[in-house]
Amino acid sequence: MQVFFERREMLAPGIWQYFFRSEEPLDFVPGQYASLHLPGVMHDPRGSARTFSLTSLPGTSCLSFVVKHFDLQTPYKHRLQALHPNEPARLDHAMGDLVLPKHAGTPLVFVAGGIGIASFISMFQKLIEQREERPIFLYYSLRSSREHIFRNITDSYPLQLKQVILAPNRLRAQEIKDTTPPNALIYLSGSQRFVEGIHADLTRLGTPHEHIIFDYFDGYTQL
Numbered sequence: 001m002q003v004f005f006e007r008r009e010m011l012a013p014g015i016w017q018y019f020f021r022s023e024e025p026l027d028f029v030p031g032q033y034a035s036l037h038l039p040g041v042m043h044d045p046r047g048s049a050r051t052f053s054l055t056s057l058p059g060t061s062c063l064s065f066v067v068k069h070f071d072l073q074t075p076y077k078h079r080l081q082a083l084h085p086n087e088p089a090r091l092d093h094a095m096g097d098l099v100l101p102k103h104a105g106t107p108l109v110f111v112a113g114g115i116g117i118a119s120f121i122s123m124f125q126k127l128i129e130q131r132e133e134r135p136i137f138l139y140y141s142l143r144s145s146r147e148h149i150f151r152n153i154t155d156s157y158p159l160q161l162k163q164v165i166l167a168p169n170r171l172r173a174q175e176i177k178d179t180t181p182p183n184a185l186i187y188l189s190g191s192q193r194f195v196e197g198i199h200a201d202l203t204r205l206g207t208p209h210e211h212i213i214f215d216y217f218d219g220y221t222q223l
């Protein structure tokens, strides 16, 4: 569908939230992602589209997502940064399995590495909007406290536990297992290295693979 760039807002140094408007609401479930195609991206080895996790709520014409920018970045990211208000772009259908389970009583463990927290923001907002309290444990691994984004949203949800892990400390799968119920569904989102590392450790500790749901943000070496 066609979307129109509206504005972007800096959430932390190098981390921006982008807002687009669509003519009709995009059909998606909180936690899903979609690919954004930009016009005029030249000589980008990865092409003119990237996938982003939606941070807005379904049912509105406002769409948002979070992006990390680096000093050295691809032509796509340069183009994204240079968009003018009302410039058109194209968004594919939303996809992804990192969504809330049907059974509201299932304990949920959200594990975010850096801007991987974006995958959980629409879910939190939906639950807050519906005044629905699910048992959620949040582990948020960050390179610096300055990159702690969406604090207002996570702080306004009645979490069972919120653990922020700042580098050089590392989140350990054993800590997750020791502090959460054995029947919890564990959701992982972050860089490929972060997600694959925790996934492998959880598996080694005996977590059934159907209890682990994950998305990783490809293309980033670190988040």
Ligand SMILES: Cc1cc2nc3c(=O)[nH]c(=O)nc-3n(C[C@H](O)[C@H](O)[C@H](O)COP(=O)(O)OP(=O)(O)OC[C@H]3O[C@@H](n4cnc5c(N)ncnc54)[C@H](O)[C@@H]3O)c2cc1C
Binding pocket: 033, 046, 050, 051, 052, 053, 054, 065, 066, 067, 068, 069, 070, 071, 072, 073, 074, 076, 077, 115, 118, 215, 216, 217, 218, 219, 220, 221, 222
């Ligand atoms: C399911 C899914 C969900 C995702 N959700 C999000 C999301 O919500 N937000 C998000 O930001 N991304 C998300 N991604 C990742 C996103 O699609 C991009 O792959 C990612 O943003 C990297 O973009 P890029 O390739 O333009 O690289 P950049 O972000 O420009 O760069 C990535 C790294 O490569 C380095 N680099 C870039 N260009 C060069 C160069 N010419 N020479 C040397 N080094 C260079 C940069 O310095 C940086 O370290 C998601 C991916 C998937 C699969």
